[in-house]
Amino acid sequence: MKPFAFTQPRDLDGALAALAAGARPVAGGTNLLDLMKEGVMAPPGLVDINGLGLDAIETSAEGGLRLGALARNADTAYHPLVRKRYPLLGAAILAGASPQLRNMASDGGNLMQRTRCVYFYDVGTPCNKREPGSGCPAREGLNRQHAILGTSEHCIATHPSDMCVALRALDATVHVRSQRGTRSIAFADFHRLPGDRPELDNTLEPGELITHLTLPEADRFAGHAYYLKVRDRLSYAFALVSVAAALDLAPGRRIRAARIALGGVAHKPWRVEEAEAALEGKEAGEDAFGAAADLILRGAQGHGQNDFKITLARNAIVQALARAARGTACQPEGEAQ
Template identity: 75%
Template sequence: MNPFTFTQARDLDSVLAALNGGQSRPIAGGTNLLDLMKEGVMRPSQLVDINGLDLDRIDAGEDGGLLLGALARNADTAYHRLVRERFPLLSSAILAGASPQLRNMASNGGNLMQRTRCVYFYDVGTACNKREPGTGCPARDGVNRQHAILGTSETCIATHPSDMCVALRALDAVVHVQSSGGKRQIPFADFHRLPEDRPEIDNTLQPGELITHIGVPQADRFIDHSAYIKVRDRLSYAFALVSVAAALDLGADGTIKAARIALGGVAHKPWRVEAAEERLVGQAAGEAAFAAAADAILQGARGYGHNDFKLALAKNAIVQALTTAARGTDVASGGAPNPEGDRA
């Protein structure tokens, strides 16, 4: 690990001043950043401890939505009454991620900022365009079982690892950020980016900006019919091969009035195709409609050898998630993940 200075922030202004330029990085739970530093992947010159800031609240929004503090821990968020009762899809996604110990430590803002778990990215002895632009992407012809099938480029086929972010994308969340120059809000759809020819840039956060809150708009119409399905190699503490956050607004006759579908484990960012959701409106909730939506979502998907199986797996997971959501949210478990989802 490289030498660095450690500063405990007094207030938000001092944090923003410290982050304004240079190689300073904020640290909250540190569940991903410290791993990256130990492996030599990231080498910040200064860590700014932001845990003392008043950014750990979870509050109801004025519009009936939710305002999640960036420093609220993942576990506290998942088990919060407002989240469990009104946003069960978010609770379920968070509880499907990592392990209880990590969820107790990881912050909401840090969850958005975590980086890919591509083995080549973590191995500083190999080439990696994301770690060192211009050196190549050995994953394209190498070990790529965990890698992307959508939104890839010649420079990178890495995936985004978050479960929480998949649900936030489905729920049209907004990221609130602040810098010394002021505040702005970033629609979740625009926060993470595809690799294109700049794979080293994971998101649209600008230098000196800090995530302060995550806003989630009112989603009461999806409370009764939502599901998070995560297919992985083992039941706990594993990243998704494919995950699906699905939510439906159903009429009394079972007709779909609105749908939300977002995927994880398949792209450099949470993947959502809103046109596919719109095609479901007015249709009867059933396997035929769900399979057609899956085909639309996966249009253009391609495998790279070891991950070819994801093409069929993703379609099956989408159909299963929508079918599970149509049956009804598992309210008794407070939105907890369905273990059967790991055997899709």
């Protein structure tokens, strides 16, 4: 690990000044420090933001949910407001990482995770995310974990977060601040597809810091939500495919509204609103769910070792929607009851 400066500002203005000078924020450090140890990232300085008081979890002014960027993943998953009103979010968080990591990782930091592509982590191999223009060996190499949607010739990596999949399904908004002021970013616009700039994971501008997230009121989806994560082992493994599914059902199992987002299949959480709209007015059942899955996966393409993900994703979407229709499961399969 290369030497770096370390500061612990007393207030937000001090932190923003350090970020404007080129430093990076660190909270739990569960991803950033690993990247620094591997030599993948070498920021000139780190700014410890843990003392800034950005950890509140509370009802927002609009009646939804406000999540402080420094709230820990575990605290968020088990918070009474989340468990009652946003069980999809709690289940997604509990499906990720390990209890120890969830105790340390911050909600804002979760959004900033970088891909777990083996070529990105191996500084001895080319990688367009690490060194633009050097190539993407994953396209012809080890790509079992890689994307089937939204790829480019420059990158086929996937975003690793579980929490972000639920946030995309629930229409979250990211609120950021810098010395230039504040702005709000729709979650759909926060993470990027690789295109010809795979080194850019998100739309944050230099010097910006995530201060909090907001979720709109979502009580109508609380009773029929499910997070399904398909992975190689039950714990501490990234998703091959994950699905955040939520339904608003009328009497007679008629679908009034649906929310569906996928993880493990693209460079960002993947959502196709057209598929959700196609479910409206339909009876909840395998035929309707399968048709929605086909819309979501339109244009999906494997790269050899990950061809199986297309079929796996379709089956996972149908299963997640079927489980959601039966009623909310607050914890993912395998989580201690």
